[in-house]
Amino acid sequence: GDSxxxxxxxxxxxxxxxxxxxxxxxxxxxxxxxxxxQYPGEGLQLLLKATKADDKGxxxxxxxxxxxETTSFHLEKGSVxxxxxxxxxxxxxxxxxxxxxxxxxxxxxxNP
Amino acid sequence: SQTIHQxxxxxxxxxxxxxxxxxxxxxxSNPNLYWYRxxxxxxxxxxxxxxxxxxxxxxxxxxxxxxxxxDRQFILSSKKLLLSDSGFYLCAWSIxxxxxxxxxxxxxLTVL
Numbered sequence: 001g002d003s004x005x006x007x008x009x010x011x012x013x014x015x016x017x018x019x020x021x022x023x024x025x026x027x028x029x030x031x032x033x034x035x036x037x038q039y040p041g042e043g044l045q046l047l048l049k050a051t052k053a054d055d056k057g058x059x060x061x062x063x064x065x066x067x068x069e070t071t072s073f074h075l076e077k078g079s080v081x082x083x084x085x086x087x088x089x090x091x092x093x094x095x096x097x098x099x100x101x102x103x104x105x106x107x108x109x110x111n112p
Numbered sequence: 113s114q115t116i117h118q119x120x121x122x123x124x125x126x127x128x129x130x131x132x133x134x135x136x137x138x139x140x141s142n143p144n145l146y147w148y149r150x151x152x153x154x155x156x157x158x159x160x161x162x163x164x165x166x167x168x169x170x171x172x173x174x175x176x177x178x179x180x181x182x183d184r185q186f187i188l189s190s191k192k193l194l195l196s197d198s199g200f201y202l203c204a205w206s207i208x209x210x211x212x213x214x215x216x217x218x219x220x221l222t223v224l
Contacts, residue, residue, distance in 0.1 A: 034212070043118075043202055044156075044215040089156070093213075098144065098169070100204075100213050102156040 006103035023090035114139035135203030
């Protein structure tokens with residue numbers, strides 16, 4: 001079945017550091033890919049998405065590019081802030097499917 | 113714009129007691145609705161989804177049930193809670209089986 005693998009956390013960075021959170025997937029067909037963010041005590045918020053190969057999703061300084069050849073959707077940000085501290089989930093869905101398949105999440109802590 | 117509400121925000125219940133969690137969506141019609149559970153160390157698990165009033169599909173056999181009495185209302189219930197039912201319950205909606213699901217703020221359930 002379809003699956004998503006994220007890098008193990010937690011990740012701890014200093015403010016203004018560069019962030020990469022790796023995500024790879026296994027899926028038949030051509031899934032849509034997502035990054036969701038969960039701030040402490042809150043629900044999930046959609047951060048960005050990409051629906052086809054070579055698409056780049058971006059939002060709030062975060063970026064991720066849909067790489068079909070490497071089945072990856074790595075999340076990057078050039079300069080993190082303390083307010084970016086949260087848990088980040090990579091996910092996929094196949095067209096016409098009710099299932100959103102999540103990775104296990106990566107906890108990011110940014111220190112001042 | 114669309115909004116999704118969940119209540120209560122937190123709940124502490126004894127083992128064997130009943131449960132009712134409610135989710136409502138505003139600003140859209142005939143959404144697909146979903147219940148997820150986020151348990152410690154286990155990621156996000158899809159429990160139920162619904163494509164219309166009275167239509168419920170279960171993903172995981174358990175002592176929980178779901179109902180959709182109105183177009184934009186989704187209820188998660190149990191007759192007798194187990195310790196293993198503790199977790200963070202998230203409701204989500206989407207337009208059909210389109211690719212993006214939007215999540216509510218969640219309910220933190222602790223069963224003692």
